[in-house]
Structures are given as C-alpha cells and as structure tokens.
Amino acid sequence: MTDYSKEQKALLRKFRSETIGPQDIDKFLTFLIHEKHSSEPLHNDWLDLWNKYRETAYKYFPDDYLKRADEIISAISPFDPNIDNIKLTDAARVTFLIGAGASKPSGIPTVNELLPEMWNRAKKIRRDDLDKLAEWCQVRGITNIEDLLTAAYISNFSAANPNVTSLIDYFLFARSRERIEEGRMTHRRHLGSFEVDVSSISFLQDTLQILFGLLTSTMISAQPNQAHNAIVDFIRHHKKCSIVTTNYDGCMDEAILRAEIPINDYMYGDQDEAIQGALSLIKMHGSINWAYCDSCQYIIRFDLLKLKKLYEDDELSYPVVGICKNCGGLRRPLLVPPLAFKFLMFPNLIYVWNKARRSIENSELIIVVGYSFSEADTYITKILLRSMSINDNQKIIVVDTNPDLVPLLIDRYTAQIEGFDEARVMKVVGPCDAYLGDLLHSLTTQEPLFEMSEAS
Numbered sequence: 001m002t003d004y005s006k007e008q009k010a011l012l013r014k015f016r017s018e019t020i021g022p023q024d025i026d027k028f029l030t031f032l033i034h035e036k037h038s039s040e041p042l043h044n045d046w047l048d049l050w051n052k053y054r055e056t057a058y059k060y061f062p063d064d065y066l067k068r069a070d071e072i073i074s075a076i077s078p079f080d081p082n083i084d085n086i087k088l089t090d091a092a093r094v095t096f097l098i099g100a101g102a103s104k105p106s107g108i109p110t111v112n113e114l115l116p117e118m119w120n121r122a123k124k125i126r127r128d129d130l131d132k133l134a135e136w137c138q139v140r141g142i143t144n145i146e147d148l149l150t151a152a153y154i155s156n157f158s159a160a161n162p163n164v165t166s167l168i169d170y171f172l173f174a175r176s177r178e179r180i181e182e183g184r185m186t187h188r189r190h191l192g193s194f195e196v197d198v199s200s201i202s203f204l205q206d207t208l209q210i211l212f213g214l215l216t217s218t219m220i221s222a223q224p225n226q227a228h229n230a231i232v233d234f235i236r237h238h239k240k241c242s243i244v245t246t247n248y249d250g251c252m253d254e255a256i257l258r259a260e261i262p263i264n265d266y267m268y269g270d271q272d273e274a275i276q277g278a279l280s281l282i283k284m285h286g287s288i289n290w291a292y293c294d295s296c297q298y299i300i301r302f303d304l305l306k307l308k309k310l311y312e313d314d315e316l317s318y319p320v321v322g323i324c325k326n327c328g329g330l331r332r333p334l335l336v337p338p339l340a341f342k343f344l345m346f347p348n349l350i351y352v353w354n355k356a357r358r359s360i361e362n363s364e365l366i367i368v369v370g371y372s373f374s375e376a377d378t379y380i381t382k383i384l385l386r387s388m389s390i391n392d393n394q395k396i397i398v399v400d401t402n403p404d405l406v407p408l409l410i411d412r413y414t415a416q417i418e419g420f421d422e423a424r425v426m427k428v429v430g431p432c433d434a435y436l437g438d439l440l441h442s443l444t445t446q447e448p449l450f451e452m453s454e455a456s
C-alpha cells in the first residue's frame, strides 16, 4: 500500500475537516513546493482540496509561487495510487455497483433532475389534474420525486386498507382533534369519518400510471455509453463478475446483450432457472422491461431490445400491454421509483435483493460507478458495511465526480469497523465514461495507472 508521510496525512486531515487559514496554506505550500512532494506521491484528495482553498491562497501568496503549486497539483492522477497494488487473480470475484451517475452520460436525468423533467413533459400532455399536482408541489417547494412517489404509494396502500387510513389519521391528527373537541380550535376537518375520497384515489392511480409512463419514456431510447462498454470489455476478460444496479434503464443490459453475453437477472426468483455461466445482472429497483400484474402477481419480462425497437418505431400499444394475459388484471411496470419504502412496496424483488447482498458479500473487489449512496438506499449502505466488516480483505473502488463520497465512506467504516484500514477504499475522481475504461484496463493487464509525478 502506498504510504503517505505523517506530514502529508496531518495536512490532509486538517484541510478536510477545518477552516483553513493563511498559516495552514503556507504549511501546505512549503510541503508541496520545497519539501517532500517529489519523494512521495500526493494523495488525489488534493485535487479537490486545493480547488477549495485556491482562491484564499491567491489573496496571501505571490502568483508565481501559486502557479507552481497549480502545476504540481494538476499533475496529480485522478486515480488512487493504491489501485496499482490490487492484483486481481482470475478467481477473484468482482461486483460492480452501478447508480444513476453511470446513466447520466446516456442522457438519463438523475433523481434531482427527474421531477422538473417530468413536469416539463407533463405540460405537453395538457392535463388539468397533473398541472394542479405540479402547482401543489411548486408552491410547497416539493422538488424531490422520491417524496412525491412515496406519498403516492402510501396513499395507494392506505386506500386499499381503510383501517390503516384511520390509524394514520389518529397518529397524525389526534392532538388537533382533542383541541377541536375541547372547543379551543375550529377546523373544517371532517371528524370521525375516515372515508377515502374515491375520486381522488382513482385520480392517483391514473397519475401514477402517467408518471411511470413519463419516467419510462425518459429512459427507453437511451444508448449505452463508454462506461457500460468498458464494463462489458472487462467482463469478457474477467469471468467472475456480477453487476448490481439501482438503475432501471436498459443501458447496461443493452451493452451486455449486444456483446451476446447471456444474462441471469433472477427476476423470477427461482435459482433453478439461472443459466449456467451467464452474467448476473441484478437490477435492485426493477427494470423498464419488467411488468407485474396487480391481480394475479404474474411477472413478465419483455425482450428489451425488441421493446426498444417497438417504441422507436412507434408500434407499442399501451392499452394492450397494460392488461395481464393470464387474468385480465392491470399490469404495472415492475420498477421501484426512487421511493423511501422500497421493501414494503415491492415484495416481488426480495429474491433479487438477497442475490445482490450475496454477490457483494462474496466479492474481493467492489467497483462503485456513479452510485451516490443516497439516504433512500440505506439498505445498500448496510449491505456494504456488513460486507466490509466480515471480509477483511474486501476492497472498494469508487468512480465518481463527487470527491466527498470516499472520505464519507472511510469515516463511516472507521467508526463502525474495528481497526479499519482506510486504504481499502480507493477513489477515482471524475466522470465514469472518461475514466472507467482506463481503470478496468489496468486491473486486467496490471499496467500501472499511477506514475509518480517527477515534478521538481
């Protein structure tokens, strides 16, 4: 493992955690320019840390001095030097954990971009009810699609279970009801009756269906990008791979299918059906080409490439695909929208989730691509934490534009795993479509990524 000097480690700690004054910057510049930078590698956190304090530095120190610092910093590799110490044997299992950041270069909106994007598309549909919903969200500053869909699902669930509705009402509004009964407050709320407004619930069903349609239409035409293709190239050389993804778009699937690699997706749950030697592609949040029947629970997988072609040729007839062939019930896309209560709402996916957990726990190396460790995915965070604590030698490489993810993971693991070696978590800072190829090429060929800067 690359060892950084005590001095560099102390400087890193200070710059990461505190407000930095001119004195600290001076210490850093002295370290960088006059002392040891040529005898030890510079941590790639400096790329980001220097950006944060650069402007302050220019207020206090001479320009030519700082230009020298800029040169040295810009020569730092975006790849963690410890990556070069990974010697992947053919037997080592590798799991890719892929999130929305991997689909972004394919033009798919991220969670934060989804709601505004959907309201834009909704305008074109010109429906009064959707416009009202959009206005409700805008007035109240609701910008997260996760909140909207979570509320929609809870309402849908409560509508079918009147006792639940009644209890929610009790828990949330008991205090105001007491006050009303005491006559201290007047309220137009219709007390004592928990009847659900049937028209608003059928509107909700309809809205959900349209929101899903909008969501799917933002994704179905997207093409695999260089990150997806780099993963496929790697898989051809390294057989012991699986992919766990929270994306329901078809980009990863398409890249694999076009390379004629068979896929096991475990959506039917039954392991017996798994194709021997096929690649596990575990789509934790479902997939745009999966659907399930609300009435008989029948699950169906449409051929992704065919479906895509039908959509592009405008030959899909939704009223037909939306009806279950078995029982005539209503079919819904089997995709978990960004939603806080995933486990409660999608029991069909429990087998898939277990499969993801086993795959992560059995891996020597986990390569995280564009996955943001969002609050809504606490179960993935927990799987990783457990896996890192039971496998002393397991390593994680995070490829992401956000440089703060790795320090966050290191803090978390250091706090929860005794004697945690922080060199087990490595980062590549930058866009995955630009850097993943180089990373995977180096892991396959053992050609070093990192050349120590010779700047002097």
Ligand SMILES: [Zn+2]
Pocket: 293, 294, 295, 296, 297, 298, 324, 325, 326, 327, 328, 329
């Ligand atoms: Zn059915």
